Amino acid sequence: MLTCRPINNVDSFVKYYWSGDTPKLLQKLSIEAGQNTVTIIGAGAAGFALAVDLKNHGVSVLVYSHSNHLRHANEVISKGQLTARGKVQGVAIPWITADMAEAVAFSKIIILTVPSTGHHTVLHELRKFSLHQHTVIAVPGNLFSLIADIQIGCVLETNLSPYSCRMEGEQLIVMGKKHLISIAALQQDLDPMVQSTVQNLFSVQLKWCSSVIEVCLLNVNGVFHPLMMLMNAGRIESTAGNFFLYRDGLTRSVANAMRALDQVRIEIGEAFGLQMKSALEVSNECYGHSFTDLVELAQNSGPHNKLKAPSDLENRNISEDVPHLLVCWHSLAEKLGIDASPIKAVIILVEMATGVNYFEAGRDLRQLHLDKVSRDELIRKFSPSQRT
Ligand SMILES: NC(=O)C1=CN([C@@H]2O[C@H](COP(=O)(O)OP(=O)(O)OC[C@H]3O[C@@H](n4cnc5c(N)ncnc54)[C@H](O)[C@@H]3O)[C@@H](O)[C@H]2O)C=CC1
Numbered sequence: 001m002l003t004c005r006p007i008n009n010v011d012s013f014v015k016y017y018w019s020g021d022t023p024k025l026l027q028k029l030s031i032e033a034g035q036n037t038v039t040i041i042g043a044g045a046a047g048f049a050l051a052v053d054l055k056n057h058g059v060s061v062l063v064y065s066h067s068n069h070l071r072h073a074n075e076v077i078s079k080g081q082l083t084a085r086g087k088v089q090g091v092a093i094p095w096i097t098a099d100m101a102e103a104v105a106f107s108k109i110i111i112l113t114v115p116s117t118g119h120h121t122v123l124h125e126l127r128k129f130s131l132h133q134h135t136v137i138a139v140p141g142n143l144f145s146l147i148a149d150i151q152i153g154c155v156l157e158t159n160l161s162p163y164s165c166r167m168e169g170e171q172l173i174v175m176g177k178k179h180l181i182s183i184a185a186l187q188q189d190l191d192p193m194v195q196s197t198v199q200n201l202f203s204v205q206l207k208w209c210s211s212v213i214e215v216c217l218l219n220v221n222g223v224f225h226p227l228m229m230l231m232n233a234g235r236i237e238s239t240a241g242n243f244f245l246y247r248d249g250l251t252r253s254v255a256n257a258m259r260a261l262d263q264v265r266i267e268i269g270e271a272f273g274l275q276m277k278s279a280l281e282v283s284n285e286c287y288g289h290s291f292t293d294l295v296e297l298a299q300n301s302g303p304h305n306k307l308k309a310p311s312d313l314e315n316r317n318i319s320e321d322v323p324h325l326l327v328c329w330h331s332l333a334e335k336l337g338i339d340a341s342p343i344k345a346v347i348i349l350v351e352m353a354t355g356v357n358y359f360e361a362g363r364d365l366r367q368l369h370l371d372k373v374s375r376d377e378l379i380r381k382f383s384p385s386q387r388t
């Protein structure tokens with residue numbers, strides 16, 4: 001019997017959401033679900049889109065939301081259901097918990113869909129459990145694998161979310177579903193069985209990359225987001241984001257700046273011996289588009305051209321993409337002897353605008369545990385042809 005009500009700061013949604021005590025409920029869920037289960041950590045648009053998509057494909061899903069980040073979970077719980085519209089459709093009554101013990105017990109496959117700014121909070125919770133037999137897939141990773149200082153059976157990460165989506169109350173709007181995203185495992189000798197199990201979970205094609213560094217370089221949101229935010233900062237603040245970020249905000253001069261920044265990302269990849277595509281080509285490949293220019297993409301790409309700008313600069317387009325992509329790319333470039341001044345300029349301007357020193361807070365080589373590694377070792381470690 002379903003009992004459904006909004007909950008604030010409780011340890012477990014599940015025991016309120018369904019009558020019955022937690023152990024009995026978990027037992028029931030596991031039996032119902034059999035082996036075909038996934039736990040999703042992160043109850044936002046990306047996590048719920050994945051939950052509905054998996055459910056539509058017969059997978060049983062438990063969604064975990066940290067008790068300090070309940071907004072979307074509470075909206076869904078208060079309605080008693082989640083309605084997905086757009087490229088993923090369906091009405092689901094998702095199983096939701098705020099108890100990490102339940103999340104870890106529910107499935108050996110955990111997909112992380114929290115912004116990378118939440119990775120440390122999640123790791124703090126996860127470290128209380130044995131995860132030797134778990135597979136954790138960070139979507140997107142932004143080098144989660146290199147900061148995860150706990151023992152996990154297998155760690156993988158993707159470059160992007162399969163969905164371009166937003167929550168509107170308890171409604172999930174999925175504007176775009178990609179054809180392809182990139183993925184890599186931290187470990188080099190990944191069992192092909194694991195690869196096919198993971199591929200079977202995702203309804204988008206997974207492109208297997210040589211390393212997590214390659215995957216991080218393919219998160220082209222680092223090229224798009226910070227510059228669009230910075231170069232439209234006045235308009236964002238004076239209109240509280242009342243314009244289309246891509247369609248109105250990615251004009252010729254913004255595209256020129258993006259191309260300069262993108263060139264550094266490409267040179268970093270090439271130093272590792274990778275065949276690099278431009279941000280435009282990566283986006284085209286993901287969505288099956290064939291735009292020849294960034295401004296053309298901004299005007300015509302369905303998943304992008306109706307996206308409203310955020311209402312202020314305190315948004316993951318900056319707070320996630322600057323410290324966890326740009327700072328990371330910048331410190332890789334420095335180590336490799338590549339001129340990263342376009343990236344540095346953006347990080348400095350963001351600090352001037354927001355007051356946040358992302359060089360200090362970001363995922364530089366020290367945070368990634370790579371600061372003691374020489375340039376040659378770094379290349380050997382992450383180059384497809386030289387990996388040791
Ligand atoms: N929504 C989209 O269209 C796209 C999303 N992404 C990426 O996917 C990830 C998730 O995106 P959204 O679901 O839109 O994000 P979101 O901002 O809605 O957050 C997702 C959920 O993560 C949890 N969370 C947030 N901050 C946390 C923290 N500090 N500690 C613990 N839990 C926390 C909350 O449950 C939250 O609802 C992000 O990395 C985002 O950059 C990438 C491309 C497109």
Ligand SMILES: O=C(CO)COP(=O)(O)O
Pocket residue numbers: 160161163164165176221225303307
């Ligand atoms: O975050 C987004 C909009 O700025 C969407 O990015 P994607 O193209 O990865 O869906």
